[in-house]
Amino acid sequence: MLYFSKIKLFIIYFVIFILTIFASLNLVNNKENFFLSKKINLGLDLQGGSYLLLEVDSKPIVNQYLQQKLIELRKNFKKNKIKYQNLSLRNQSINFLLNDNDIKKFEEFFLNKENDINLYYDKYRSYELDYFIENGLIKIKYSKFGLVEIKNSTLKQSLEIVRRRIDEVGTNEPTIIRRGNDRILIELPGLEDPNRIKKLLGRTANLTFRLVSKEDDSFGSELLSFENTDEKLNVNKRVVVGGDNLINAKAAYDNRNNEAVVSFTFDRVGAKKFGRVTSDNIGSKIAIILDKKIISAPVVREAILSGSGQITGDFTFQSATDLALLLRSGALPAPLEIIEERTVGPDLGEDSIKAGAISLVIGFLLVIFYMLYKYRQLGIIADLALIINLILLVGILTILEATLTLPGIAGIILTVGMAVDANVLIFERIKEELKTENSIIHAFDSGYKRAQSAVLDANITTLISAIILFFLGSGPVKGFAVTLGIGILTTLFSAYLFARHLSSFYVMKNKDRKIKL
Amino acid sequence: MSFKIPKDIKFSNYYKKLNIFSLILIILSISIILIKGLNLGVDFMGGTLIEVRVENNTINISEIRQSLLKMKLGDVNVKKFGKENDYLVKIETTNLKNSDFIQSINNKLTSDLGSMINFRRVENVGPKVSSELLKAGLLAISLSLAAMLFYIWIRFEWQFSLAAIAAIVHDVIITVGIFSLLSYEVNLSIVAAVLTIVGYSMNDTVVIFDRIRENLKKYLKITISDISNISTNETLSRTLITSVTTLLALFSIYFFGGSILKGFSFAMIIGVIVGTYSSIFVATPILKYTNVKQKTVQKINEENN
Numbered sequence: 086m087l088y089f090s091k092i093k094l095f096i097i098y099f100v101i102f103i104l105t106i107f108a109s110l111n112l113v114n115n116k117e118n119f120f121l122s123k124k125i126n127l128g129l130d131l132q133g134g135s136y137l138l139l140e141v142d143s144k145p146i147v148n149q150y151l152q153q154k155l156i157e158l159r160k161n162f163k164k165n166k167i168k169y170q171n172l173s174l175r176n177q178s179i180n181f182l183l184n185d186n187d188i189k190k191f192e193e194f195f196l197n198k199e200n201d202i203n204l205y206y207d208k209y210r211s212y213e214l215d216y217f218i219e220n221g222l223i224k225i226k227y228s229k230f231g232l233v234e235i236k237n238s239t240l241k242q243s244l245e246i247v248r249r250r251i252d253e254v255g256t257n258e259p260t261i262i263r264r265g266n267d268r269i270l271i272e273l274p275g276l277e278d279p280n281r282i283k284k285l286l287g288r289t290a291n292l293t294f295r296l297v298s299k300e301d302d303s304f305g306s307e308l309l310s311f312e313n314t315d316e317k318l319n320v321n322k323r324v325v326v327g328g329d330n331l332i333n334a335k336a337a338y339d340n341r342n343n344e345a346v347v348s349f350t351f352d353r354v355g356a357k358k359f360g361r362v363t364s365d366n367i368g369s370k371i372a373i374i375l376d377k378k379i380i381s382a383p384v385v386r387e388a389i390l391s392g393s394g395q396i397t398g399d400f401t402f403q404s405a406t407d408l409a410l411l412l413r414s415g416a417l418p419a420p421l422e423i424i425e426e427r428t429v430g431p432d433l434g435e436d437s438i439k440a441g442a443i444s445l446v447i448g449f450l451l452v453i454f455y456m457l458y459k460y461r462q463l464g465i466i467a468d469l470a471l472i473i474n475l476i477l478l479v480g481i482l483t484i485l486e487a488t489l490t491l492p493g494i495a496g497i498i499l500t501v502g503m504a505v506d507a508n509v510l511i512f513e514r515i516k517e518e519l520k521t522e523n524s525i526i527h528a529f530d531s532g533y534k535r536a537q538s539a540v541l542d543a544n545i546t547t548l549i550s551a552i553i554l555f556f557l558g559s560g561p562v563k564g565f566a567v568t569l570g571i572g573i574l575t576t577l578f579s580a581y582l583f584a585r586h587l588s589s590f591y592v593m594k595n596k597d598r599k600i601k602l
Numbered sequence: 603m604s605f606k607i608p609k610d611i612k613f614s615n616y617y618k619k620l621n622i623f624s625l626i627l628i629i630l631s632i633s634i635i636l637i638k639g640l641n642l643g644v645d646f647m648g649g650t651l652i653e654v655r656v657e658n659n660t661i662n663i664s665e666i667r668q669s670l671l672k673m674k675l676g677d678v679n680v681k682k683f684g685k686e687n688d689y690l691v692k693i694e695t696t697n698l699k700n701s702d703f704i705q706s707i708n709n710k711l712t713s714d715l716g717s718m719i720n721f722r723r724v725e726n727v728g729p730k731v732s733s734e735l736l737k738a739g740l741l742a743i744s745l746s747l748a749a750m751l752f753y754i755w756i757r758f759e760w761q762f763s764l765a766a767i768a769a770i771v772h773d774v775i776i777t778v779g780i781f782s783l784l785s786y787e788v789n790l791s792i793v794a795a796v797l798t799i800v801g802y803s804m805n806d807t808v809v810i811f812d813r814i815r816e817n818l819k820k821y822l823k824i825t826i827s828d829i830s831n832i833s834t835n836e837t838l839s840r841t842l843i844t845s846v847t848t849l850l851a852l853f854s855i856y857f858f859g860g861s862i863l864k865g866f867s868f869a870m871i872i873g874v875i876v877g878t879y880s881s882i883f884v885a886t887p888i889l890k891y892t893n894v895k896q897k898t899v900q901k902i903n904e905e906n907n
Contacts, residue, residue, distance in 0.1 A: 130862075138731065283701035423698045424728040433653065433722040440860030448854030452847045459843060492791055495855055495863055499798070499870070502851025503805075506844040510809065513840040539812040542757060543805040549749045550801030554794055557742035559735065562794045569798065 087530050087589040097582045101473060104480030111483060125482045128490035129272060130561050131438050133431030135279035137271040138264070139286065139421045141243050143236050146419045147177055147227060150235060154214070154225070155179050157202050167191060179225040188218065206230055236266045242418045244269055249414035250285050269421070279428055281407070289376050289420050290411035292328030294359065296321045297370035297382055312378040313399050320372045320379070325362045330355025334412035336405035339395065345405040348395040349412065356392025364388030375408070427560070441494035448498045449475075456505055460512055466591065467508040470584035474504050477575040478568065490564030500572030506543060507580035511536045529592045533585060540580065548573045613834050614827040617887040624772060624884055631779020638782050643692075643789035644725055646739070648732035650693040651725040652707070653683060658717030663689065669714035673707065684861035688722070698728050739793040743774070746800050754804070758811060759898050765888035766807045769880040773803045777872045791866040799873030802848070806841060807881040813837050814889065818899045826894050830886045845878045 089097075107123065115121035129136055155174050158181075162169050167190055170182040183191055195216065198205040204213040213231035217224045227235065244263055251259050251271070260272040271286075273279065298306040298319040310317045334349040351359055363371070363385050372382040373396050380398040400408070453471065457464040478497065482489065515532030522528040551570035558566055644651045654666070663680055666689060670678045676694035683690035697703040704724055711719045727735075747770065755763040774796055781788055813833040821829060849871065856867040 140730070278705075280701060280705055287699075287701050423701075423726075425731040426698065426724065426726040428721075428724040430720065430722045432720075437860055437862065440858060440863075444854045444858035444860075444863075447858055448851040451850040451854060455847060455850060491860075491862055492794060492866065495859065495866060498851045498855050498859075499848070502848035503802070503844070505847050506805075506840075509840050509843045509847075513837070513843075517836065535816075539809045542808040542812060546750060546753065546804035546808060547798075547801035549753060550746050550797045553742050553746045553749060554797050557738050557745070558794060559738070559790065562790050565791075565794050 087526065087533070087585070087592060089586055089589065093582075094586065097586065100578070101477065101583065104477045104484075106480075107483040108476050108480040111479065123483050123486060125479070126486060126488045127434075127438075128488045128493065128561055128564055129274060129427070129434075130429050130491045131434050131441075131489065132274055133277065133429050133434035134272065134274040135276045135282070136425075136427040136560070137273070137279065137283070137286075137423055138425035139247070139269045139271065140424045141236070141240055141267045141269070142420045142422055143232075143239050143267060144177070146239055147232070147235060148174070151177065151179055151225075151227070154202060158225075161194070161202060165190060165194065177226065181223055182221050183223055184221065188221070188223070191223070206234070209233075233266060239418050240267060240269070243421060246415050246417050247271070247286060247421070250410065251282065253410045253414055254282060254285065256282070268424075275431065276428075277430060279426065283423060283426070285407060285411065286421055287423070288411060289417045290328065290414075291376055291416040292331070292412055293374045294325045294327075295323065295372050295374060296325060296362070296366060297372050299369065309372070309374060309377060309379050312375070312380050318370075318372060318379060318382060320374065325371070326351065326355045326359050328412060328416050330358070331412055334409040336400075336402060336409045337395070338402075339397065344397060345400040345402040346395040346397050347400070347405050347409045347412065349393065349409075351392040353392070356390070359392065359394075360388060360390040364390075437491045441491060445494060445498050445501070449501050452501055452505060456508075462591065463508075463512055463588075466584050466587045467505055467512070469587060470508060470579040471501065471504055473583050474572075474575050474579040475501070477578060478572050481571050481575065482568070487567055488564055489568075490561035492561045493564030493568045496565040496568030496572065500569060500576065503547070504572065504576040504579070507540045507576055508584055510540050510543070511580065511584075525596055525598075526592055529588055533581075533588075537581075540577070544573050544577055610835060611831070611838070613831050613882060613886070614890070617883065617890070620883040621887060624880070627779075628772060628775050631775050631782070634779050635775075635782045638785075640778070640782050640788050641785045642736075643787045644727045644732065645789045646732050646736040648696060648727050648729040650691075650696055650704075650727075651723070652691040652693070652704075652721055653723035654689045654691055654711070655685075655720040655722050656687045656689070656715065656717055657720065658715065659687060661687075661715050661717055665715060666691070666711070669711055670707075672714070673710055675707075688861070696726050696728050698726055735790065739790070742793060743796055743800070746797050747771070750800060750804050754808065754811075757808075758815065759894070761889055761892040761894045761898065762811050762815075764892065765885040766804060766811070768888055769807050769877075769885035770800050770803050772880050772884050773799055773873055773876045776876050777869055780872055781869065786865055786868065789865070791863070792869050795866045795869035795873065798870060799877060802874060803877035803880060806844075806877055807885045809840065810834060810837050810881055810886060811889075814886070814894075815899050818894075818896050822896055826890050830890060834882055834886060841878060841881070845874055848874050 110121060110123050111125055113121055151174055155172065158179065159169075159172060161167075167183065167187045169187070172179070172181040174180075194200050195203050195214075196212075202214075205211075206213065209230040211228055211230040213228060213234070215226050215228040215231075217226075240263055244261065247269055248261050251261060251273070256273050257275045259274075260270070262270050264270045271282075273282065276282070298321050305323070306319045306321045308317050309320050330351050332350050332352045334347055337346055337348045338344065339346045367385050367387065370382045370384050373380045380396060383397070396408070449471075453468045456467045456471075460467060475497070478500065511533055514536040515529055518528040518532045518535070519525070522531070548570060551566045551573065555563060555566035555570060656666070663682065667678065667680045670680065670691065670693070678694070679692040681690050682688070693707075704721065704726070708719055708721055747767065750770065751763055751767050754766050777796065777799060778788075781792065810833055813836055814829055817829045817833050821832075852867050852871050852874065855863050856871065859867060
């Protein structure tokens with residue numbers, strides 16, 4: 086166990102050398118170079134910032150899609166002369182009555198893999214919709230995979246819109262990723278107050294221009310209230326132009342009365358539609374509606390053909406800016422709900438870094454001195470191994486560009502305390518061997534050999550805990566699992582390769598003396 | 603800290619007494635947990651947690667509590683946290699839908715107390731997420747127990763596996779019991795601590811078991827009690843030294859690592875102490891009770907050859 090081939094020695098010290106270089110990169114301040122910019126990232130709990138978990142509420146969009154399916158079904162029934170009754174949409178399902186003859190016809194086309202209402206997904210071997218028949222009453226619902234597809238596409242679009250909105254705000258290096266099939270995780274380092282972002286994400290920002298109805302006609306119009314007052318207006322359900330026809334929006338001051346407004350520009354299609362409607366409806370009101378609330382309902386004084394205009398409302402410049410931002414980045418396909426929020430202020434982060442560093446240094450020194458006290462010269466070997474262990478750990482974390490959290494620092498300190506265990510196991514074994522063995526070389530050799538299985542067992546058990554924690558833990562706790570787990574690997578390396586090599590030096594120097602541990 | 607370790611302690615003489623002691627501790631812990639329950643943090647219960655720093659020294663904790671109670675936020679809990687003017691506020695409601703919720707609490711506190719208020723940390727966990735986190739935490743602990751059971755079952759015989767798991771369960775129950783007794787908050791980092799305790803306790807036990815197995819092969823004529831004593835004595839100084847270094851690191855976190863890591867390091871300290879005790883006085887005796895003999899390990903020997 087004490088003999089090292091040249092190649093082995095080269096590999097050991099080469100690994101230490103490389104990882105030392107990586108570890109020292111944390112002291113270099115370079116952001117451009119791919120290699121030099123590698124660093125351990127600080128978690129949100131250390132640098133301050135906000136963590137938000139959003140959930141897409143896909144219910145409204147499922148309803149919306151079912152509404153479309155219902156219209157298509159009605160058309161199809163008419164075309165195929167299927168007599169249906171009580172066709173309606175409730176509780177996320179389409180319901181209708183058919184007689185037995187028509188049920189057959191219905192099933193025939195509904196289960197045809199080429200039909201354009203109920204899509205067939207080859208990859209899932211499933212239809213988009215499921216149907217159930219009970220006494221002639223037919224219920225159509227989205228199938229499991231149909232829902233998965235809706236959720237997936239909704240999440241994809243939402244992710245894009247969320248990204249645009251956050252980019253527009255201009256925060257520092259945000260992380261925006263999907264979680265599962267209906268969640269979005271956002272990390273905003275350095276952001277002290279997530280309020281504005283939360284507000285921006287809390288709005289669907291579905292903008293429509295619709296005519297205000299002249300008389301009460303309950304069929305084609307709906308009663309909507311204003312954003313800022315309780316006043317209500319009857320608004321036509323037909324959308325003149327929607328937010329997706331906007332190509333630009335920005336906050337501005339109206340030069341007549343110095344009020345904050347949002348000025349916007351339509352694309353060609355939007356401009357054409359808007360021009361036509363405004364020229365046909367001079368004198369009537371046109372409502373500008375955001376998420377079912379009326380922002381304002383100005384009277385059309387002249388045909389607006391330029392394709393641009395402005396929205397007035399009780400805006401401050403800030404709220405006009407935010408509305409413009411929402412309009413530019415587009416509407417969310419479905420409402421988002423914040424289900425978890427964690428924010429750490431930058432001063433607490435700094436305090437945590439300080440406290441973490443102090444406790445690391447103190448813990449480290451205590452362990453170092455204790456080992457010296459217990460093992461004297463061999464203690465130096467254990468301590469050198471511990472130092473190398475820390476350097477290796479930091480080096481690997483740097484290569485992985487891992488995120489260091491406060492629990493992660495705790496993991497490093499704990500590694501310091503537990504890493505010496507490997508050397509303790511070995512030294513204690515050597516001590517025992519020395520009782521019966523006169524040759525120090527033999528004692529060390531068999532000490533290392535015999536301690537091996539205990540060292541491995543002891544470390545694998547902790548590694549198992551770390552791996553489970555890594556997969557099931559969340560947020561900062563994951564950082565703990567990472568440092569603890571990597572710490573075990575570096576411990577094995579530094580005890581069984583590095584410290585063993587140092588021990589062989591020690592043995593060679595003292596081989597003729599009687600030593601006592 | 604110089605302790606001379608006598609090399610021939612008759613550990614087996616204490617097995618019975620200490621096993622009864624452990625049993626009482628476990629029963630007590632379970633009763634406390636059942637009667638008093640656990641002080642689950644917002645991670646697992648949902649709610650809002652705010653770490654508040656008040657800039658004005660003269661304000662006391664009851665003024666903060668009064669001000670919060672006026673806001674009608676449901677159950678409110680305020681306690682000191684670390685430094686002089688730092689408080690930890692726990693609120694039952696989350697109100698995640700209202701993006702001004704946190705801001706409005708800050709404004710009201712500022713005007714009620716007439717002092718600058720700094721929210722150093724805000725954690726707002728909705729009911730869906732908290733129940734998921736709780737499930738994931740319990741799953742993680744059960745999985746790690748299962749994984750340990752499996753690992754030691756591959757490496758050793760079933761008696762060793764049973765004994766090691768009993769020791770781990772013993773450690774986890776007592777640690778959680780102490781948290782319940784002291785009403786310390788149980789949050790995500792405590793789950794991390796419990797998992798690490800599971801690993802540590804196992805680690806400690808395995809080292810002794812390793813030696814017992816070795817000695818079972820070495821001494822063919824003596825009883826398991828004697829083998830336990832020899833093995834425990836042989837590994838005792840390692841057991842103690844490793845516990846000391848680990849505790850040194852943990853005390854350093856406890857005293858200098860800041861308020862956030864206090865609960866975590868406290869749980870670990872208990873776990874390491876109980877874990878060290880249990881590997882000697884819970885795990886090893888079970889080998890005796892389950893009648894482990896030289897024959898038990900011979901099978902492995904043959905398989906290996």
